[in-house]
Amino acid sequence: MTETTRIGPDETERAGVRERAEGVLRRLAGDHATLREDQWRAIEALTVDRRRVLCVQRTGWGKSAVYFVATALLRDAVAAAPGDPPAGPTVIVSPLLALMRNQVEAAARAGIRARTINSANLDEWSEIEAEIRAGAVDVLLISPERLNNPDFRDNVLPGLAASTGLLVVDEAHCVSDWGHDFRPDYRRLRTFLAGLPVRTPVLATTATANARVTADVAEQLGDALVLRGPLDRDSLRLAVLDLPHPAHRLAWLADHLERLPGSGIIYTLTVAAATETADFLRSRGYPVASYTGQVEDTERRAAEQALLDNKIKALVATSALGMGFDKPDLGFVVHLGAPPSPIAYYQQVGRAGRAVEHAEVVLLPGREDAAIWRYFASLAFPPEEQVRSVLANLSPDRPISTQALEPLVDLRRTRLELMLKVLDVDGAVRRSRGGWLATGESWIYDTARLRRVAEARSAEQKTMIEYAESTACRMEFLRRCLDDPEAKPCGRCDNCAEPLFDAEVSPAALAAADAFLGRPGTEIAPKKMWPTGLAAVGISLKGKIGPAEQIGSGRAVGRLSDLGWGGSLRAVVSPESSDGPISDELAAAVVEILKAWAHGDAAWPQRPAAVVEVGSRRHPQLIHSLAEHIARVGRLPLLGAVTTAEPTASASRGNSAQRVRALHDAFTVPPEVAGALPGLHAPVLLVDDLVDSGWTMSLAGRALRRAGAEGVLPLALAISA
Structure with missing residues (x-):
């Protein structure tokens, strides 16, 4: 086929779609915004070709712009091919409530009506479902856990799948058990995908997928267009400081927090560390707030808003904040303790520097980090005899709640719930109103796969230690962990250029930290x-x-x-x-x-x-x-x-x-x-x-x-x- 034969009405139509797409983007991001080439390729594939697309692009690249622009075009039916029905609402599967709130606000800027169904707005579900049926919702954001809520799965999901105009899987690395944040409920998306009408476009997005995770997610999507871009973040200056004790790390924060630009996030590995760090920094006069899974939702919302409004210097957070926060002018990210994976670390530091020229990223690893990693690793999928014990206590016709099942098995509640979700996805159990049922389907304990996943996690931990000790470019190191073929020295990190910070702490701050701890x-x-x-x-x-x-x-x-x-x-x-x-x-x-x-x-x-x-x-x-x-x-x-x-x-x-x-x-x-x-x-x-x-x-x-x-x-x- 020659170039001449390809140019015709189809190309003219595509040019018109791009022009409309640029108009939506300007409503979303400002009068001077223009689509990146890969953003347009994704939008074109979704709206014109009705394809499935996997975008592996750095944080701040504009993945959300792709699905909001595509939603506007599909809802306006400007890209519909002959015979295509009018597009129903876009369904976005999003992992965290904070991210949902950011997305609803962003959608409104583009004139897109977005609603969310999650555990924090139970009293609004009926109203939202009625709005969906009336065609008054352009975007519905749901958590992955909602996909297997019995009422939602049986009464809402089938109709929603049949009418979905675009399915978006945000943070798609969670689909893969090789991803750094695998979540069993994300595997429910296979059922959702199977229920979609032919030619329903699907977009999966992530900033943190290496080649193995990318291939796994693409395979689960089916015939997908994979758009993978370079992962450099040219606004980030990475640094690592080796400080001997927790008191030194708190003292360093007390001495240097004021020097860090703007407002930012201080990540800790545990709830106790987040609470202690926030309390200490407040005692030193800093306006900070803590954000953990044990903080009430109203307090978390208030803390998020205070950071967004620059009313506090820092949010001291566990991974409960994780992927779920969007503040383009975030000036710094400090880690008090290293995450167990360089890929997870890249994900978290990627929250900073999206709309500022420079953002500081500092890792303060601790000698206790490995012990904390081992503890969380011990909460992984249980041994086979414990799994078989759970299955033996389930009936095919009488549901039993997790609470009632707990006394019968030797597993803590959180670990039991995670195991049941995996068994549900594997087809061995089914969640119903009132609890869990055995399906009677044969099930094999996949020892080899679990061992490979455990080995992969162990290798990631070793790599994280290597990152902290490395004398080479830190951004290049992280990009190579993500199999970025364009990885190269950044020229900005503490190993490439003169370090911006040293490990010195003042005697006064150290004495205060010692006394506090x-x-x-x-x-x-x-x-x-x-x-x-x-x-x-x-x-x-x-x-x-x-x-x-x-x-x-x-x-x-x-x-x-x-x-x-x-x-x-x-x-x-x-x-x-x-x-x-x-x-x-x-x-x-x-x-x-x-x-x-x-x-x-x-x-x-x-x-x-x-x-x-x-x-x-x-x-x-x-x-x-x-x-x-x-x-x-x-x-x-x-x-x-x-x-x-x-x-x-x-x-x-x-x-x-x-x-x-x-x-x-x-x-x-x-x-x-x-x-x-x-x-x-x-x-x-x-x-x-x-x-x-x-x-x-x-x-x-x-x-x-x-x-x-x-x-x-x-x-x-x-x-x-």
Whole structure:
């Protein structure tokens, strides 16, 4: 075919579509905006050719502009081929609520009517569904989890798939279990894709897919046009600073945060670290807010808006913020601790510098990072025997809720829910109103694939360490991790050019950080309710724990995830740590806790009259020396130990119901302890090394209460989370 024969009405029509597309873009992004060539290629493929497209482009390239422009064109039917029906609403599958809110606001600027269905607006669902049926919605944003909500899946999804004018899969690397943020619910998109009418265009977008993930996603889409661009971010200046301790990292922030341009994000690896960092920076006069999965939605919204309006210097966030935030003038991203993957790191730093000339990106890795990575890796897909146990407890005709299933299996709630989602996608179970059903379909535990995924994750962690230690160009390093064929030295990072920051911290900031992180003491909240469903495993406990069997509020030195005490505590209470007497440092911290507990705002209701220890097979010397020290300093009698026939560690790995099942009548109060309790007329201090779920302390305390203790005040070295 010659060039002459290709030019005709079709090319004229395409030129007209491009002109209209440029007009929509100007409404969206300003009078001087023009389409990039690959943006136009994607829009053309979607609106004229009705194809499936995978865009792998850097953050800030304009992927959202592609689907908003395509939506406007499809809804106006300007690109419809003969016989094509008018386009229904664009459905955008988006991973996080924050991203949805940004997208709704962006759509409005282009005159596009966007709505969202998610867990935060349940009361609006019926109204939105009516608007969709009336054709009043141009864009519907839904979370991947919504695809398998029984009501949505059975009553809304079939009609929505049949009428969808364009399907958009945002953050499409989540579709692939090789992606850095794989989510089982994204695999539901296969069902959605299968229900789409012929010639329904599909757009998948991501900024963080290497060659393997790109090929996997493209294969799942079908016959897809892959548009992959260079991943350099010429506004970002990457740097790594090696600081010896958490206090040095907080001190560095206190000294340098004012020098960082504009407002930005400080990422941490744990909720505790985010909370501590925000509290410390506020104590040093900085306006900051914390953003974690444990913060209420209204508070998260307020924090997002404060950052968007530049009312705060920084948002201190966990990965709960992750992909879900869009602030083009974000001036910096600092990581207090390294993410476990360079690809995830590229994703997060990509939030900065989208509409400013320079943005600073600083990584402050910690020696505790690897331990945190191992912890999160331990929450991966369970071993086969646990999966088979879950399947054996499911019925094909009587749904059982996750809550009711929990007492029957030895898995914590979050891990159980993730496993059920994977089994649902694999066809072994089905979510229905009221819970989960077994499908009866054969299912194979794919040991080889799970091992390969685990190996890939381990390799990513090693690569992240290499990034932090590298003396080569940092942007080139990240681009090569993403298989960018155009990767080359950036000329801007701390290894390519003169570093903008050094590792020096002021004595005043370091002293303040040391004092802040060195404060021992965190509350052990008492259990007040029994886990649900215990009757299913033969335990006749339910509802509220009776006042005569409850323990009081307690204290611990800190959490294992704390920036300050976390490292010291992990060294002595972790399962692999050797046993031995308590250190002088921890003993002194316990004394400080007791002083504060006796005289603080939340002082104990009555001074304890004795000390009792929880018998331990794992750390008997540690706990006994701790109890002896408390008794000696407090001039209290050490009555002895509450013991169990089985190691309490065996009951510390499962969910709450399983722990209560194992321990509800396992504790023995020796005669010498039981005989002394009634005459005390005051609570006893119950001492242990680690509080995980809290049920060991609660049930040991219950045994003491039933033996005559006036009250029980728990005291431990550490809380697990």
